[in-house]
Amino acid sequence: MKAKDLRLAELRSSIPELDPREALALQARGAVLVDVREADEIAQGSAPGALRLGRGFLELRIEDAVPDAGTTLVTMCAGGVRSLLAADDLRRLGYTDVRSVRGGFNRWKNDGLPIEVPRTLDAGQRERYGRHLLMPEVGEKGQFKLLDARVLCIGAGGLGSPVALYLAAAGVGTIGIIDDDVVDRSNLQRQILHTDDRVGTPKVESAKTALLALNPSLKVRTHQTRLSSENVDEIFRDYDVIVDGSDNFPTRYLVNDACVKFRIPNVHGSIFRFEGQVTVFDPFNAKRKGPCYRCLYPEPPPPELAPSCAEAGVLGVLPGIIGVLEAIETVKLILGLGDPLVGRLLQYDALRQEFMELQIDHDPHCRYCAEGAAFPGYVDYAQVCAAPSN
Template structure:
């Protein structure tokens, strides 16, 4: 741009801000042209990366702060935001303030990134991770720190069935660093109607292997630890001690009570899920966090035949899908400490009517596990002969 055209802009101030394409900007940077690059995005957006050499000043602070940062008003200023909209507003402000050669970057930073142009980052995430998790990082409730928390979290999923499948997939997609999977069963063709982590070609293979492979295809960075064994009173504590939280995706009451008791003894949250035909239940059992445990509500494991199993009465496949996703959601909120969880509440869903209810679930001082005078002082195993219900 020659001196004359710059003068003509200054002589006839106009509200229109010139736009520059991302390709043109890159060419000018590569040619070493002198210009100021002004990034007006918020910090959580900058955390996902920025263009090298940028000066940072949020849109709201431009009027008070820009003259401090850019003293020479004759040098071209290229302003960018996320998509090239807010930068037009910022451009108008700069022109009002007497900056002579102001551009707004068309398509903004996201356009620059989409074209694969060089991005700088100060973060502890790789550039691939910054893109993969950018929609989390943009949320003020999560941000870069929250994503790092998820990447350092360890979640155990008990059961790779109807509840565990969607839970595992969403937790893997969310970037949970370590996901443990415990299940001693093999994939049966009747499972595929709802256990979406497995494929037809997996029939006959161990569920933990099939689930691990699907997770690794979705997010190869997740560390998947498999336990191709039954959860028992002998292995439960040593396994649970390795994790921050447990998703109970089991399909029988003895295991649900075992998970509850082991979570109590290791002091970690139990994200409980249950399904029956068209109904789903959900809660968070975590006495250390102030909520009840399963035994506060149901002191004893129900005897066999009181509650029929899915294989006897059927289950709509979508129902464990919904509840499993809710379990993943509760897990993420608990790990990040955001929002309100179902701690102290019991949630039910009727998929046929879409009626949902949330009941208060309080700690029971007479609870045999977490009450004042507990009878259960160590892990016990409810006899499967007495009360197992099994959908398989």
């Protein structure tokens, strides 16, 4: 008798084995069915609701998925052998009630039990997003959330560049970009989406070229227009998160008002010379209560009190810092991870190399986001400071 047969005989004497139908009934009563086959086998079909861990990472990942060692686990492989070995490993980890499906998935299928073809990442995606997949907080499930997410970047400029590049790299499946401008050489000091040979082309087209070069499987939607009360509804309704990197108050207020109307989180960043600020305006966030932009600043400044255009200017690296913080908040929102920057304004001072956080509160009387407030409509504010000829 071979060593492996001896070992299997030993395991069979101590690990309870179930028929597929019994396993299904047990699963319905709360047991966790663990599919321990390889990813390519699972891709052909698996039991609905099974935990698909594969044997390779089983011991490393089971505790994140099933923290309670008293939970009944039922292991299943293709023929009922690997599942015995896996069951033994799980017992050694401390799980007290582990059983194995006799005959495995082949018999499950032959018995006519339900099957689903699970959504899987292809080999290219597994390779590209490998560092995400290694983290239990993201994993395959999180990567699917990223792939399914639709994020709109307001502006393909200083802030929009790092935001869009990092979201594209992370695998955010649909990235929209709205900008009506063309690439100017003076943009290149900070707008890292664009290149010298694309000077003169529309920014949205240049952005699309850069993003698809980084990650060809993305959907990039280009909106070569200026945001207005006329088009904001139509553009915004198809997105899950808006990332505001605009350069003027009329757009900031339109973005806020539409985000409140559609209950879309608004990841907000702004920069001025050596200073930047970031927050997430999401008054309907389930984790934290926070304000909308109008709770904080009910109205934009009149033209005579807005900082003059002649004074505007920005250190080229600064939007990198602020944009990347916006990208992180966006990914956290998509994955539902951590503590969002809701109700908190993070201020960054590059010269002092200091971050400062201010608490910002929801205004219960806000005209836009107060509970039960009827949407008051959009306002097209006059452009208080025309952008200098970039």
